[in-house]
Amino acid sequence: MIKFDSIETLHTPFSELKEVGVLLFSYYPTTIVYVDQNNNPIIKEWVDCTSDNSTDRHFYFKTSKGFLKQFLVGEISHLDLINYSLDGLVFFQDSTGNLLSPFSVVSVKEIPLSYKPTPAFKFDKIDGVDTDAIFKYFNLDEIETKKPTLAIVKNISQTSNSEILYVHINRGKGVSHGSINTEVFGKTLVNFDRFYKSIALDTILTTNRGEIHLDAEVNKKYLPFTETVVDHHRIAASFGFLIKPIVTQASLFEQTQSEIIATRVFELINRSKVKETLKDEYMLHSGYTINSYRQFLDGIVKCHLNIDLNWFNPVNRKEIGDNLSYIDANRIVYEIDSLSKIDNKEFKAKGKFRAVNCDTAHFTFVTLNEDQYTGYFDKLVKDLIEDINFIDIYEILISRKIITEATKKDDKIVDTIMSYYIDTE
Amino acid sequence: MPLKYQAEIDAYNASFNDYSEVENKIAFRWTFEQITHPNNFLPVTKTNPSNKKAFEHVTGWALSFFETQQQSKARLQYISEDKPKAYKKLGTHIAEGKLQKTDGICQIQCDQFGHFNFFDYENVDFTPNFQIKEQVGVIG
Numbered sequence: 001m002i003k004f005d006s007i008e009t010l011h012t013p014f015s016e017l018k019e020v021g022v023l024l025f026s027y028y029p030t031t032i033v034y035v036d037q038n039n040n041p042i043i044k045e046w047v048d049c050t051s052d053n054s055t056d057r058h059f060y061f062k063t064s065k066g067f068l069k070q071f072l073v074g075e076i077s078h079l080d081l082i083n084y085s086l087d088g089l090v091f092f093q094d095s096t097g098n099l100l101s102p103f104s105v106v107s108v109k110e111i112p113l114s115y116k117p118t119p120a121f122k123f124d125k126i127d128g129v130d131t132d133a134i135f136k137y138f139n140l141d142e143i144e145t146k147k148p149t150l151a152i153v154k155n156i157s158q159t160s161n162s163e164i165l166y167v168h169i170n171r172g173k174g175v176s177h178g179s180i181n182t183e184v185f186g187k188t189l190v191n192f193d194r195f196y197k198s199i200a201l202d203t204i205l206t207t208n209r210g211e212i213h214l215d216a217e218v219n220k221k222y223l224p225f226t227e228t229v230v231d232h233h234r235i236a237a238s239f240g241f242l243i244k245p246i247v248t249q250a251s252l253f254e255q256t257q258s259e260i261i262a263t264r265v266f267e268l269i270n271r272s273k274v275k276e277t278l279k280d281e282y283m284l285h286s287g288y289t290i291n292s293y294r295q296f297l298d299g300i301v302k303c304h305l306n307i308d309l310n311w312f313n314p315v316n317r318k319e320i321g322d323n324l325s326y327i328d329a330n331r332i333v334y335e336i337d338s339l340s341k342i343d344n345k346e347f348k349a350k351g352k353f354r355a356v357n358c359d360t361a362h363f364t365f366v367t368l369n370e371d372q373y374t375g376y377f378d379k380l381v382k383d384l385i386e387d388i389n390f391i392d393i394y395e396i397l398i399s400r401k402i403i404t405e406a407t408k409k410d411d412k413i414v415d416t417i418m419s420y421y422i423d424t425e
Numbered sequence: 426m427p428l429k430y431q432a433e434i435d436a437y438n439a440s441f442n443d444y445s446e447v448e449n450k451i452a453f454r455w456t457f458e459q460i461t462h463p464n465n466f467l468p469v470t471k472t473n474p475s476n477k478k479a480f481e482h483v484t485g486w487a488l489s490f491f492e493t494q495q496q497s498k499a500r501l502q503y504i505s506e507d508k509p510k511a512y513k514k515l516g517t518h519i520a521e522g523k524l525q526k527t528d529g530i531c532q533i534q535c536d537q538f539g540h541f542n543f544f545d546y547e548n549v550d551f552t553p554n555f556q557i558k559e560q561v562g563v564i565g
Contacts, residue, residue, distance in 0.1 A: 022478050024507065025504055025507075027469070027489065027500075027504065027515060028469065028473065028476065028511070028514055028515060029476055029478045030504075030507065030508045030511065031507075046508065046514075047508065047510060048510045048513070049510070049513050049514055051513065051564060053464065053472065053473070053513075053514070056475065078507055095475065097475065114509045114510060114565070115509070115510070116509075117506065117507045117508070118506045118507070120506075121506050121507045126537070129478070
């Protein structure tokens with residue numbers, strides 16, 4: 001058996017324990033639930049034995065009924081259950097028949113790797129042995145698991161007197177209890193931030209606004225409404241983080257800007273789930289917002305995320321919640337894309353160049369019928385445009401993109417010259 | 426024919442209606458590297474007598490088998506995802522053999538993992554009829 005650093009303790013760390021039932025497995029009871037004199041669950045984990053099978057090694061740890069319930073309903077992994085030991089400690093004991101060694105204590109962080117479950121291992125009722133007896137003994141049906149997390153968030157919102165948005169990524173690639181792959185977290189956070197900022201700018205400037213660069217000095221005035229901060233609080237969840245406005249504006253009698261922004265964020269999420277209401281919602285936002293929402297959804301799909309979003313106002317106690325699964329996100333992306341379309345066509349025209357910018361490759365071309373085209377030269381031909389003159393008649397090949405967007409009244413036309421030559425006929 | 430642990434089994438007053446003798450039934454079992462390992466064909470009440478749970482039900486005196494090699498391997502690997510040292514307790518290899526009428530009585534219906542129980546008759550020795558097929562884990 002493995003030797004590792006621990007502190008031997010002469011006294012028994014638990015009051016008299018009574019066995020409640022075996023959690024795992026029917027082939028061999030590797031995880032057993034006990035109860036102490038204070039009716040708190042204590043877990044005993046088999047982790048090792050000598051090669052002749054004569055001595056077994058177990059460790060014990062304290063848990064709560066809430067964590068036990070979360071484990072049994074598959075909300076947290078077995079590793080999470082151990083890591084959430086109430087005092088952060090586990091107590092090892094070796095047993096040879098009826099002969100028990102003294103307890104030795106280590107921090108959960110110091111448990112040898114080969115004594116830990118893999119991070120993905122979650123309880124499946126089919127593996128349980130005395131699951132019903134354990135549920136009944138601790139009355140686990142009465143224990144709520146998800147709501148207390150929201151209650152904690154509400155409490156944080158009230159304590160800090162700030163509106164708070166709780167983003168809970170409860171499933172996805174690289175997501176486990178209390179941790180998340182850095183790249184997945186980073187991208188999700190940035191995508192959500194862009195989406196939030198875009199809604200905020202639509203709210204302040206209307207949807208007819210142009211593109212706003214918030215790092216420009218002139219746009220600093222918008223920062224109090226668009227900027228948010230990630231608020232650090234440790235919350236028991238798959239992975240959750242709190243976002244709050246950089247400026248607290250809580251008001252009892254009227255909607256604050258951040259409440260209006262949050263409401264619009266949630267309205268778009270909610271209404272985009274239904275094809276008919278998505279079309280209406282699409283018209284209420286700028287193209288920038290739709291694009292940033294689409295990017296946020298794309299990230300959710302790529303990382304197979306399920307996200308719960310909850311917003312709280314500590315003053316008027318208003319709360320809004322919704323969720324997005326990657327399946328929802330995938331369908332919404334499809335519906336958004338079906339509301340926009342791009343047509344491509346190519347045609348030739350004869351006429352003269354009226355203007356050519358050799359630096360930007362922008363052109364203005366007037367046909368013999370006085371039709372005017374503007375646009376840019378294609379990359380493949382733009383290096384030669386310095387030789388163009390304004391006297392000769394040219395035949396040009398134009399590639400035209402016609403972009404139809406539900407948010408715009410008119411189609412957007414983008415013309416690009418793919419080739420040109422002097423007409424010598 | 427009496428079962429191997431008949432006296433202990435009698436104490437449970439159990440019914441064996443869902444058991445019957447079988448002929449040439451291919452079966453797979455978790456074993457250790459050497460087929461002659463003393464624990465390879467013992468019930469859990471014998472291999473782990475400190476396991477009180479095993480004594481609660483008559484199946485504690487039965488041997489565990491699987492219908493296919495794949496099911497046997499998958500289950501052992503699954504448990505080791507939770508308990509990396511489980512191979513030391515449950516076995517590191519998969520052995521294959523044929524169960525005969527003269528070996529004992531077999532649970533008619535296996536569970537969804539392909540697992541079934543088998544009560545062997547007195548004086549049955551499975552060692553000559555089972556061969557190691559595959560190594561699944563190591564004792565580390």
